[in-house]
Amino acid sequence: MRRSLLAATAAAAVLAAGAAQADEIRIGVLYPIAGTGAVYGEPAMHGHNMAVDELNAAGGILGKKIVSFARDTKLKPAAASAAAKELITKDGVNVLVGGLSSAVGLAISEVARQEGVVYVATIPKTIKLTTEKRHDHVFRTASHTDFEGDAMGQIVAKLGLKKICDIQLDYAYGHDLAAGIEKGLKRHAPDAEKVLDLRVKLGATDYNAFISQIMGAGCDGVTSGLWGSHFVNFAQQGSPFGLFNQIKYISGGEIASHEIAGKMKGDYPDNVWSNTYELWYHHHDPSHVAFQEALAERSGTKETAMWPVLAYIGVKFIAAAAEKAGSMDADALAGALKGMSISTPVGPRTIDPETHQADTGQFWGPMVKKEGVDYRVMDPVTFIPAVIEE
Amino acid sequence: MTGRMTRPVLAACLTVLVLLALVPLLESNYLIDLFNEIMIYALFALSLNVIIGYSGNVSFGHAAYFAIGGYTMAILLTTYEWPLLPAFAAAVAFSFACSAVVAYFCTRLTDIYFAMLTLAFSMLVWGVAFKWRLMTGGDDGFVGVDVPAFIAERVPFYYFSLVVIATAVAVLWVICHSAFGRALLAVRENPVRAGFVGINTRLMRWWAFVVAGTFAGIAGALFAMVHRGMYTESAFWPESATVLIMTLLGGMYSFFGPAIGAASLFLLERLTNEYTEYWPLVLGTILLAILMFLPEGLAGLAQAVRRQILRGR
Numbered sequence: 001m002r003r004s005l006l007a008a009t010a011a012a013a014v015l016a017a018g019a020a021q022a023d024e025i026r027i028g029v030l031y032p033i034a035g036t037g038a039v040y041g042e043p044a045m046h047g048h049n050m051a052v053d054e055l056n057a058a059g060g061i062l063g064k065k066i067v068s069f070a071r072d073t074k075l076k077p078a079a080a081s082a083a084a085k086e087l088i089t090k091d092g093v094n095v096l097v098g099g100l101s102s103a104v105g106l107a108i109s110e111v112a113r114q115e116g117v118v119y120v121a122t123i124p125k126t127i128k129l130t131t132e133k134r135h136d137h138v139f140r141t142a143s144h145t146d147f148e149g150d151a152m153g154q155i156v157a158k159l160g161l162k163k164i165c166d167i168q169l170d171y172a173y174g175h176d177l178a179a180g181i182e183k184g185l186k187r188h189a190p191d192a193e194k195v196l197d198l199r200v201k202l203g204a205t206d207y208n209a210f211i212s213q214i215m216g217a218g219c220d221g222v223t224s225g226l227w228g229s230h231f232v233n234f235a236q237q238g239s240p241f242g243l244f245n246q247i248k249y250i251s252g253g254e255i256a257s258h259e260i261a262g263k264m265k266g267d268y269p270d271n272v273w274s275n276t277y278e279l280w281y282h283h284h285d286p287s288h289v290a291f292q293e294a295l296a297e298r299s300g301t302k303e304t305a306m307w308p309v310l311a312y313i314g315v316k317f318i319a320a321a322a323e324k325a326g327s328m329d330a331d332a333l334a335g336a337l338k339g340m341s342i343s344t345p346v347g348p349r350t351i352d353p354e355t356h357q358a359d360t361g362q363f364w365g366p367m368v369k370k371e372g373v374d375y376r377v378m379d380p381v382t383f384i385p386a387v388i389e390e
Numbered sequence: 391m392t393g394r395m396t397r398p399v400l401a402a403c404l405t406v407l408v409l410l411a412l413v414p415l416l417e418s419n420y421l422i423d424l425f426n427e428i429m430i431y432a433l434f435a436l437s438l439n440v441i442i443g444y445s446g447n448v449s450f451g452h453a454a455y456f457a458i459g460g461y462t463m464a465i466l467l468t469t470y471e472w473p474l475l476p477a478f479a480a481a482v483a484f485s486f487a488c489s490a491v492v493a494y495f496c497t498r499l500t501d502i503y504f505a506m507l508t509l510a511f512s513m514l515v516w517g518v519a520f521k522w523r524l525m526t527g528g529d530d531g532f533v534g535v536d537v538p539a540f541i542a543e544r545v546p547f548y549y550f551s552l553v554v555i556a557t558a559v560a561v562l563w564v565i566c567h568s569a570f571g572r573a574l575l576a577v578r579e580n581p582v583r584a585g586f587v588g589i590n591t592r593l594m595r596w597w598a599f600v601v602a603g604t605f606a607g608i609a610g611a612l613f614a615m616v617h618r619g620m621y622t623e624s625a626f627w628p629e630s631a632t633v634l635i636m637t638l639l640g641g642m643y644s645f646f647g648p649a650i651g652a653a654s655l656f657l658l659e660r661l662t663n664e665y666t667e668y669w670p671l672v673l674g675t676i677l678l679a680i681l682m683f684l685p686e687g688l689a690g691l692a693q694a695v696r697r698q699i700l701r702g703r
Contacts, residue, residue, distance in 0.1 A: 033667070076621070077531045077621055078531065081617060082617075085423060089420035102530070106530060107530075107531060110619060133533075171529040175523070
């Protein structure tokens, strides 16, 4: 135990060295930076750093320089919870931002509640974050599973699908999206019938059993929220069976984003309708042109990813709220975030003062082949606003 | 390993206890959380050592009882809004009951078969935690444990945790150094001979397993409260491996060795994480070093060094 005391002294020394400096604003950033999640975390960090650099170049927040403390969430709620706590107690951050995966978002939010620190959720979409698990200090700038499910209901109606198979990941996002889709179907396609419910473990790589079940169920539409590599594996395993000729695949989880389309190229299947927060080739808002150019320069590719804009918007909301509140105090910041409106590269955004949820709409459409490029693009692009009409 | 606590050991224990009690005076939330977690893992590792060091079996599924204690505590406090003491008692009782049942099957086997069966049972527990979403929160974890108001703040909780862990360690010490503990050592050293002497070896090993499971449950219950949540990772096999490595690193032939191992490994992981994401690589190297050069762990190393110094005089 003597050893542990020695280490404790060392820890205390480290702590003293890192004691909070009053002349800077400390933002705790939580994305998966290493391992499988890095594919999403790394672009998100580009967007985050871009916003911070822009703000610092313009004098920071409240005249103070912004310093980011990034921690790896490993895509796991337990690790995210520990990291969030350490950011607050050790690094003395004023605010938390980020979170990838709904489970991670809920875990960070719980730490924010205990420690009384504002958390701006930029990516997690579980509806619970802004309903039953909402507290004074949590705000969301991402979309949520009810908006997403409603949009999917609209698409099912538009395509006239009658028998639906649903395949979701077996964690908060998948369960809540399934519920959101069910509500969306009831609103927009009441005569569509759900015939199959499948649940896949987060991180799964083998989908053969699920594919044969879907093909045997005789559905004409599949609704899903398999995101990222889950969809890539599912599609690569389903295509040889002709799955995508048999059904229309309507998916949340932003598989229409360019990182997926650009990665899958020719393997991207037919008959996929999906969503994305941003498309590098689609300028919905005039300010997007400049944003995309700056991002392209930063990421070293003309065809930029979708995640950066989410992280970017999160930081911009924090900065705007801090300026309005005149302080980084958690309660003042939370007060300012309620009803806060800012303009973003993908159009104006307002946070609802009651639900703490931003009106984040998404671009939806079919993924089609295009002359001259080896990846698929969304065409036509339809912006579905974050409105649920009962 | 046997007999009464020698004076230097007692003095060292009291010193550590006093120093731990002084931690909140540093007024650092980070250090309070850090020490709280170290204490919990120390108890967890000490409990495992009853099986490994005393009864001479290797368990690959000890995380199961940690998770059972933790989930029971989380669910009773939050979902059923039980008061602290009944919830705690129930968590401990449930860990006891579960380990009693599992021990019944596992102690029929020895060696690798015992180890594999403990692993199998722990995966069952993980499966329940993962699939029973309604109760455990599944893959999302059980987030937001309601800790009673009087220990909800950091410092009161730290002292609560310290009292519980100190008591638990003291009880474990008494158990391990009682006639029961010595009988266990006899079973470990030579089960056939112990049997001929009249020791019911299977019953002894059963009790060792149950004691270990119960104290792991206490550690788990505290873990759920300090984190205000419980996650399936706590029941997954890498967690069992981690506590096994803690025990080996500290030294399984010494009562306090595993606690030292737990503290060292925990701090090392925290410090490593600040510089690199390749913690598993570091962990693997440590494991290799223990197996090759330190079969008796840090405690064994300390003793060897002491012996050298005494001889040198």
